[in-house]
Amino acid sequence: SRSQNTLGKGLLTLLSREHLDDDTWEEIEDTLITADVGVAPTQELVERLRTRVRVLGTRTPAELRGLLRAELLTLVDPSLDRVLRTESHEESPAVVMVVGVNGTGKTTTTGKLARVLVADGRSVVLGAADTFRAAAADQLQTWGERVGARTVRGPEGGDPASIAFDAVKEGIAEGADTVLIDTAGRLHTKTGLMDELGKVKRVVEKHGPVDEVLLVLDATTGQNGLVQARVFAEVVDITGIVLTKLDGTAKGGIVIAVQRELGVPVKLIGLGEGADDLAPFEPEAFVDALIGE
Amino acid sequence: MFDTLSDRLAATFKNLRGKGRLSEADIDATMREIRIALLEADVALPVVRAFVASVKQRALGAEVSQALNPAQTVIKIVNEELVGILGGETRRLRFAKQPPTVIMLAGLQGAGKTTLAGKLGRWLKGQGHTPLLVACDLQRPNAVNQLSVVAERAGVAVFAPEPGNGVGDPVKVAQDSIDFARSRQYDIVIVDTAGRLGVDQELMQQAADIRDAVRPDEILFVVDAMIGQDAVNTAEAFRDGVGFDGVVLSKLDGDARGGAALSIVHVTGKQIMFASNGEKLDDFDAFHPDRMASRILGMGDMLSLIEKA
Ligand SMILES: Nc1nc2c(ncn2[C@@H]2O[C@H](COP(=O)(O)OP(=O)(O)OP(=O)(O)O)[C@@H](O)[C@H]2O)c(=O)[nH]1
Ligand SMILES: Nc1nc2c(ncn2[C@@H]2O[C@H](COP(=O)(O)OP(=O)(O)OP(=O)(O)O)[C@@H](O)[C@H]2O)c(=O)[nH]1
Ligand SMILES: [Mg+2]
Ligand SMILES: [Mg+2]
Numbered sequence: 027s028r029s030q031n032t033l034g035k036g037l038l039t040l041l042s043r044e045h046l047d048d049d050t051w052e053e054i055e056d057t058l059i060t061a062d063v064g065v066a067p068t069q070e071l072v073e074r075l076r077t078r079v080r081v082l083g084t085r086t087p088a089e090l091r092g093l094l095r096a097e098l099l100t101l102v103d104p105s106l107d108r109v110l111r112t113e114s115h116e117e118s119p120a121v122v123m124v125v126g127v128n129g130t131g132k133t134t135t136t137g138k139l140a141r142v143l144v145a146d147g148r149s150v151v152l153g154a155a156d157t158f159r160a161a162a163a164d165q166l167q168t169w170g171e172r173v174g175a176r177t178v179r180g181p182e183g184g185d186p187a188s189i190a191f192d193a194v195k196e197g198i199a200e201g202a203d204t205v206l207i208d209t210a211g212r213l214h215t216k217t218g219l220m221d222e223l224g225k226v227k228r229v230v231e232k233h234g235p236v237d238e239v240l241l242v243l244d245a246t247t248g249q250n251g252l253v254q255a256r257v258f259a260e261v262v263d264i265t266g267i268v269l270t271k272l273d274g275t276a277k278g279g280i281v282i283a284v285q286r287e288l289g290v291p292v293k294l295i296g297l298g299e300g301a302d303d304l305a306p307f308e309p310e311a312f313v314d315a316l317i318g319e
Numbered sequence: 320m321f322d323t324l325s326d327r328l329a330a331t332f333k334n335l336r337g338k339g340r341l342s343e344a345d346i347d348a349t350m351r352e353i354r355i356a357l358l359e360a361d362v363a364l365p366v367v368r369a370f371v372a373s374v375k376q377r378a379l380g381a382e383v384s385q386a387l388n389p390a391q392t393v394i395k396i397v398n399e400e401l402v403g404i405l406g407g408e409t410r411r412l413r414f415a416k417q418p419p420t421v422i423m424l425a426g427l428q429g430a431g432k433t434t435l436a437g438k439l440g441r442w443l444k445g446q447g448h449t450p451l452l453v454a455c456d457l458q459r460p461n462a463v464n465q466l467s468v469v470a471e472r473a474g475v476a477v478f479a480p481e482p483g484n485g486v487g488d489p490v491k492v493a494q495d496s497i498d499f500a501r502s503r504q505y506d507i508v509i510v511d512t513a514g515r516l517g518v519d520q521e522l523m524q525q526a527a528d529i530r531d532a533v534r535p536d537e538i539l540f541v542v543d544a545m546i547g548q549d550a551v552n553t554a555e556a557f558r559d560g561v562g563f564d565g566v567v568l569s570k571l572d573g574d575a576r577g578g579a580a581l582s583i584v585h586v587t588g589k590q591i592m593f594a595s596n597g598e599k600l601d602d603f604d605a606f607h608p609d610r611m612a613s614r615i616l617g618m619g620d621m622l623s624l625i626e627k628a
Contacts, residue, residue, distance in 0.1 A: 056364060062547040065358045128570060128598065129429025129543065137460075158598070160433075160468035161461045168460040168484060213573040246427065248361035248547020250575035271428065274516040275556075276549035299428070299459070 046079065050087050054094060061279035061316045062248050067286065071097055095313055101282050104309040106291040110266065111237040112143060112204045118234050119151070119197040120204045123190075125223060125262055126242035127254055128211030131270035131296050133162065135242055136208040137169025138296070138304035144174045148203040153193025154179040155186040155226055156210035166208050173301055175206075186210065186222065187229040194233045214257035224261045240293070242268045245278035255284040264288075269307065270296030277316050341389055346378045349393040360615045362578035363551040366585045374400050387625065395625045398612055404584055405591065406608030412592070413536045413564075418506040419451070419497065421533045425526055425561050426541035427553060428514030431569030431595055433462065435541055436511040437469035438595060438603040443507055444475050451505035453496040454479035455489040455529055456513035466511050473600050476505065489513070489525060494532040508533070517556025526561040538563040539592065542579060544571045550579035551586050558587050569595035572602065578615050 051072065058068040075093055084090055112120045122139070124132045133156070140150045152170045154177055156162035163179040170177040178193040190207045197205035209226060212219035230236055241264040243251050258264055267285075269278045272295050281292050292307040350371050357367045378396050383389050414420045422439065424432040433456070440450045452470045454477060456462035463483035470477035478496045481487025493510055500508045512529060515522035530538065540563035542550065557563055566583055571594045580591055591606045 059358060060364050060548045062361075062549075065355050127545070127573070129431065131429065159465075160472070161464035164464050165459075165461040172460075213570065215572070215574050244429065244543075244545075246543070246546045246549045246553070248545060248575070248578070249359055250361070250545045250573065251547075253574060271516070273518075274427070274549070275518055275552040276547070280547065 045085060046087060046090060050090065051076075054090070057317055058279065061277035062251075063279035063316075064249055064252070064283050067101075067283050071101070091317070094317060098282070098313045098316065099309055101286055102309040102313060103285070103291070106285075108266070108291050108293045108307060110293055112148070114148075114203040115234070117198070119194070119202045120237040121194055121197075121207065121230060121233070121235075122204060122238040122240060123207045123209065123227060123230070123236055123262065124240050124242060124268075125209050125258055125264070126211060127213050130211065130242040130244040130247075131268075132156075132211065132242045133165050133169065133208050134299065135240070135268050135270060135294070135296060135304065136166060136206050137173060138301055139294075140170065140175040140206055141173040141301045142304060143204055149200070150175040151193055151197040151200065151202045151205045152177040153190050153205060153207040155190040155193070155207050157182055157184045157186050157189065158210045162208075162210065169301075187226045190226045191229045191232065194230055198233065214254045220257065220261045227262050238266055239264045240266050240268050241290070242270055243278070243281065243284070245269050245271045246274065246276040247278075247280055249280065251280035252283050252287065255288055255290070259288050259290065264290050266291060266293035268292070268294045268296060272315075273297045273303070278312075279316055341378055341381050341383060341392060343379065345389045346375055346393060349378075349390055350375055353393070353397055356616060357578060357581075360576035360578035360617065361547045361550070361582075362615065363548050363582040363586075365551065366582045369585065370400070370404075370581070391625050394616070394618075398616065398625065401581065401612035401615060402608045405580060405606075405611050407584075408590060409606075409608075410590065410592075414507075415536050419500040419508045420506065420537075421497070421508045421510065421535040422537045422539060423510040423512065423530060423533060423535040424539050424541055425512055425557060425563065426514060427516065427543070427546075428459075430514060430541045430543045431567075432456075432514065432541045433465050433469060433511050434598065434600075435539075435567055435569065435593075435595055435603075436466060436509050437473040437475075437600050439509055440470065440475040441473035441600045442603060444473070448507050449505050450475050450507040450509055451496065451500050451503075452477045453493060453508055453510045454481070454483065455493050455510050457481055457483040457487040457489050457492070458485060458513045460484055462511075462513065469600070476503075478508075490528045490532050493529045497533055510535070517553045517560070520560075523556070523560035530561055537565060539565050539567050540583075540589070541567045541569055541595075542583065544568050544577040544579065545573060545575040546579045550582040554583040554587050558589075563587075563589060565589055565592040567591070567593045567595060568606065572596040576615055576617060577611060580611050581615060 124136050143150050154163035154166045167177040180189040239262050241258050297303040436452050443450045454463045454466045594604045594606045596602050
């Protein structure tokens with residue numbers, strides 16, 4: 027792919043060099059910045075690398091690259107718990123809410139997740155709590171039919187909180203294992219819509235705690251992703267991040283800053299528009315793609 | 320940490336007093352801050368480099384006036400350059416001599432194409448046109464319904480002969496829409512297409528085939544204002560894969576700084592024609608280069624002060 031070429035090329039020249047020089051450092055910086063890691067995190071990382079290089083007496087670009095990879099891995103933190111809580115409780119299904127700004131891939135992710143669960147023998151109910159966007163409930167229902175999950179929906183323009191509530195209610199009545207609630211895309215700057223989202227969660231919690239709140243971030247998103255994550259975390263206390271559209275050229279480097287600041291791990295990645303294009307997040311693979319392995 | 324560029328620059332220039340001409344050291348110090356501000360606004364790195372180099376050239380030897388200190392002088396130059404690039408050769412939509420005028424929308428998944436089809440439809444209808452929206456996304460679940468609902472909300476007609484969800488040939492739908500429009504006197508055809516990635520060669524070819532089938536008067540590249548460094552890859556891929564005549568920036572109602580605007584214009588030379596700033600159909604505006612420049616620099620008030628100086 028293109029960006030892999032640009033980044034990869036940088037690192038290739040880097041590797042062909044014999045000792046560390048300013049260009050080598052600059053290429054490391056460029057690699058991180060063009061992957062949307064952000065200026066401040068990049069500078070901090072490079073600073074730490076410089077210290078380690080001094081301490082360790084690192085001399086070759088290849089060694090430096092190894093250190094970079096290790097630093098990035100530390101930031102992404104492979105030890106974080108990335109398990110998705112979708113196991114039903116004694117009396118009630120697990121409840122998962124899917125949230126995020128417009129067009130990131132919430133509905134698609136909900137569909138893909140249902141697919142994984144159904145394939146695993148679980149019964150799944152989908153709640154179409156996006157009553158705003160044109161044909162949003164139809165889109166979710168199509169996904170439900172595709173993967174074998176029933177969709178609970180209400181009237182267009184209806185109250186999303188009551189649909190979410192009903193979905194969980196029906197999930198309980200049916201003895202379903204998991205209820206997945208798809209919510210409308212909303213920009214974190216719209217306080218009215220963010221309040222509405224908070225309400226959806228509170229109303230659902232009348233049935234019991236929500237097990238997962240997944241924030242869907244689009245890998246093409248730049249520095250605004252951090253602001254998004256901050257505000258969503260404040261309003262609905264996100265428990266995991268889904269990084270979508272990683273099948274393109276974007277690297278999704280913003281999740282490094284997000285994870286560092288909020289401590290919320292990336293749990294899943296989206297790799298396409300198909301039902302099976304969902305995968306667990308693997309720190310090592312992510313870091314390798316980021317630095318153009 | 321300084322939040323705004325002006326705070327940063329104030330710190331950089333704490334010990335400098337404005338007089339005479341700008342020295343190279345003054346400029347270098349300012350340029351470092353401008354570079355960071357642009358990167359934080361998501362302007363793509365190669366574009367930042369080229370831009371900073373050209374601004375530096377212009378700033379060298381520039382006169383520091385009574386009213387403006389060295390930092391402000393550089394910012395004024397930066398702002399002028401930004402507005403110049405973003406606002407160069409503004410033009411209106413091109414209408415066909417022989418109707419229907421064909422407008423094709425293309426872009427990444429979720430960028431805001433279908434919503435824009437409704438917005439354009441409604442706006443053009445308001446100007447006395449009779450637009451027809453054409454459902455050529457036959458892939459994304461219920462994209463056809465979505466466009467039909469959007470058309471209804473906009474009070475315009477829709478051509479949606481295929482159900483979608485994987486059924487139907489988008490190239491044929493595009494082709495048929497032209498005859499349909501002609502026979503029913505629709506004077507504008509707006510072709511909504513599926514979202515696609517720059518690296519997806521098959522889908523990129525499909526977009527090129529749709530283009531060849533309808534020979535658009537305008538191909539608009541729709542791009543999410545929140546996009547980061549990938550803007551350049553994507554813009555180049557769409558330029559090479561389908562080609563486009565103008566750009567529409569969507570989701571400008573958020574707080575993303577929107578540096579992609581500069582990246583795309585800089586790399587493709589195509590101008591931004593419209594700004595999409597909300598989910599509702601009238602959340603749609605002409606693009607304002609000056610507002611975009613202050614947004615990218617994150618210093619609206621400061622710039623208007625400098626403008627007046
Ligand atoms: N290439 C790719 N496309 C994706 C991925 N996930 C979702 N999409 C596409 O992105 C577009 C938006 O996806 P949706 O699931 O509708 O997004 P959403 O967040 O529900 O959107 P709203 O409800 O309108 O806010 C669709 O065209 C999806 O097919 C992914 O991992 N890779
Ligand atoms: N806040 C805001 N939301 C927008 C804007 N434009 C579109 N959206 C929302 O973004 C999401 C995606 O918009 P669509 O029009 O479906 O995007 P698309 O490019 O057609 O998506 P695909 O067909 O899946 O590739 C929807 O939730 C829209 O309501 C905008 O200017 N501001
Ligand atoms: Mg959705
Ligand atoms: Mg669409």
